[in-house]
Amino acid sequence: MRMKTFRAATSTAAFAKVKAELGNDAVILSNKTITEDGCKGCEIVAAVDNQPVMSAPPNTKENVVDAALKESVGWQREWSQIKGQIMQLMKPQMDMDRLSPKQKIALEYLEREDVDEKVLTKIYCDLREDPKGSIMTTLDPMVKATPFTPRNWPNTFHAFAGPGGAGKTSTLVRLALKIKKESPRTRICLATADGGRGKGRLVLKHYAELSGLAFREIITRDDVALLQQEASQFDMILIDLPGLSGKTNLTEWTQLYGLQNLPELSIHLVLNPYYSTAQFERFVEKYKSEQLASVIWTKLDETCTFGLLLNMAFASGLPISALSYGTGLKNSIATAAEDSIWRLLFMRTLPNGDIQP
Ligand SMILES: Nc1nc2c(ncn2[C@@H]2O[C@H](COP(=O)(O)OP(=O)(O)O)[C@@H](O)[C@H]2O)c(=O)[nH]1
Ligand SMILES: [Mg+2]
Secondary structure, rough: EEEEEEOOOOOHHHHHHHHHOOOOEEEEEEEEEEEEEEEEEEEEEEEEOOOOOOOOOOHHHHHHHHHHHHHHHOOOHHHHHHHHHHHHHHHOOOOOOHOHHHHHHHHHHHHOOOHHHHHHHHHHHHHHHOOOOHHHHHHHOOEEEEOOOOOOOOOOOOEEEOOOOOOOOHHHHHHHHHHHHHHHOEEEEEEEEOOOOEEEHHHHHHHHHHOOOOOEEEOHHHHHHHHHHOHHHOOOEEOOOOOOOOOOOOOHHHHHHHHHHOOOOEEEEEEEOOOOOOHHHHHHHHOOOEEEEEEEEHHHHHOOOOHHHHHHHHHHHOOOOEOOHHHHOOOEEEEEHHHHHHHHHHHOOOOHHHHEO
């Protein structure tokens, strides 16, 4: 067994070093906060079973292609083949002329809006059962809104996860300011777990100070434990998570920081509706977690088709809790409502009434 100590400014950075040096099979033996030259940091001790060192093949064009093809063999390729075959089988069955003209127009519209084939097939099957049924009857149970308000989300801990640049920090600040404005007595704490030194941290600190909100930093799991101890002082603790790089996924990250122990933590996944299918599927895989509770869609003002909202609702069963549609901090976010989701999907109309081209 090979054992090594890694130090970095945050657990995320230390964990990345562990992975880079010891690989995915490394076992974390300890993970604690340390102080070095007056700065807080993280120390991880990790170990890996000794493995024979394989000499890497020369980096020729052929070797790179061979390695890539080998990587794609296995369940990933099999699954995409199976998926493709199911769709090939289903598509001819989707005889659109068996639908009423109104149903057919609605289904064709959703196809143009980039609603994926799994969802279209489900809608088609439902409509076939009920020739007089409206498309809304079949879509209604699929798309749910749980507006992000203290009343709908009474649990204390809320974390915002998602790819870098998706709009996590802006969303967190906007929601905190909105709640503070609507119910000034709500005791809100803003906590950042985003890298310790980044711009997001300063933004959060600035708005917390400006609005009289508490501010905390999460550098290691000790800070999460501390936050848990003082949780009764707050009605809502909003945690800004980092965008996860490389192969690290959300479940690994929450385990590393001890977030999975937080009672009633809701994680809200912040996404943009204009991701490609491949990107979207990758994010769903990377950010899947038992603690995921809602989806927040941002950058609606930069989006042309909104089918991904439906695809995600179908794939995850999660409600939508907020919608954001502008760069500014004011008048750029709305808590989600089912009719605003329908207006987006069928009329490309943003919550502020603007229509997307
Ligand atoms: N157009 C537009 N820009 C947004 C929206 N939400 C966030 N942004 C911008 O996206 C960028 C990244 O946002 P940020 O909150 O820092 O993302 P994070 O990395 O996920 O925390 C910033 O420039 C924001 O102003 C939105 O709804 N519409
Ligand atoms: Mg951020």
